[in-house]
Amino acid sequence: MFMPKEMKFFDLFDKQMLNLLEGAELFNKMLCGGDFTRDNVDKMHAIEHRGDEMTHIILNTLNESFITPFDREDIMMLANKMDDIIDGLYAIANRFYIYKIEKASEESKKLADITRNSVLALQKAISLMRSNKNMREVLKHCIEINRLENMADEIRDEAISRILNDPNANPITVIKQKELLEMAEAITDTCEHLANILESILVKNN
């Protein structure tokens, strides 16, 4: 269905998504193990740096290509949203480190798990975009990403409600925890935006 020249975008997207997945898995591992070490933050920084390079390559390839598998704007948005996800993962990992958090809250762990599952579903959906025949399966992953985002919303709301209505809470701890919960939830929001872009590409190319 696609011409060889167009296929290179899928190769680049796949590579970037595997990089994102590595980041989401590292984030999950950091939170489960409470491993907020300089070493892990540096690893995440390296992943973020690789992500930046991939974003540049995708956008430069786009600028130099006459033929693209879907609208130029959609390719640009996909590349930028992928970059936002990896930036978000690095930003939150770094914040856990600079806030000297020793143990992640149960809700943060749940959000890290949801983030990983959401990135995994995106990675599968994007690799399936190579063929129009996979439309139904891509949509199934998009629905799953929407479901995960709703779950993340609820977990964040419950945690924030609990933390901010605790009369004995330490205000500085509240500031830190509230921010970390919101940063984690925001990553699942970006995953949902990406899924929405995929859906709209499917509608246009159907």
Place this chain on the structure above:
Amino acid sequence: MFMPKEMKFFDLFDKQMLNLLEGAELFNKMLCGGDFTRDNVDKMHAIEHRGDEMTHIILNTLNESFITPFDREDIMMLANKMDDIIDGLYAIANRFYIYKIEKASEESKKLADITRNSVLALQKAISLMRSNKNMREVLKHCIEINRLENMADEIRDEAISRILNDPNANPITVIKQKELLEMAEAITDTCEHLANILESILVKNN
């Protein structure tokens, strides 16, 4: 002036704007009455859900249309900004609920009133876009929306100044109130962005 096929976009925008107006009125009613009940938050959630569906319908209609009343990008931006307004209304209504606020501050009430007036002006402006003859009236509403946004800025600034410079303030209460004021003001910002898009459409199609 517009062809029948193009008119459907105006029908969809009108429908979405009436949905937004319902949200802005519910928000206003919640704040005036202090009715931060689960029931009201659920009503707002239903409005937000309807908004999501309308956004999908508008964007899918756009993807399937060869003829559009103005630039495709402007239609996409209008639809997305409308969606942002309704998302903002649900987010703030939900925050009032999860923060267990029992009585809205006077400034929050003023911001809710400004938001309602701003959405009302937008609703009128957008319904007037059907004909080029209404240009002057559309601009009048846009100017009013700008004025309301400036008012909202000042109210938020004064309230934040008062709250954050009160030596006896409870820090957790400060965090909650500051966020609610900023969330309310941000909705009027989005209304202004929408008004700016309308103005630029008028310039292009004049």
Place this chain on the structure above:
Amino acid sequence: MFMPKEMKFFDLFDKQMLNLLEGAELFNKMLCGGDFTRDNVDKMHAIEHRGDEMTHIILNTLNESFITPFDREDIMMLANKMDDIIDGLYAIANRFYIYKIEKASEESKKLADITRNSVLALQKAISLMRSNKNMREVLKHCIEINRLENMADEIRDEAISRILNDPNANPITVIKQKELLEMAEAITDTCEHLANILESILVKNN
């Protein structure tokens, strides 16, 4: 290389960048001198207002032009990002004022200095865009803007780490300082986005 009709965009960009530079220099002066007076905030507001007017002129010129020096979308993004920078400068100057800050922290001063240098590099880069022959010099400025943004990141992180891990910190002071640091750093982020747009224009027009 460019036709006379296209040159007007460069004239407008130059004018806007000089306005931004005036804002960045005022911000720097305010922080170094601790001059968070109503008078200085009003001066910044006037700069922001002039910026708004320039943004309108650029976008209207774009809507009325058939010939543009680079992609319409890039011109729109450049204009909007310039506007974001000036909005950010006014917003932070105003926050220093309403928070009744008497003396800026050392880190805030460093961030104001970085912001000024970043805007200066942008101003030079943009004025060099008039000729394709300056490509290498434009890129040099873009690299410098990236370096400055990384520096700003580190300064903000160190300051936030210090402030939020101080057991004797006053929570309200923490809220204020954290926000001011993040607002300052966000301006250097926007400068970087602008530099990225310049780089992508160079790639496309090479």
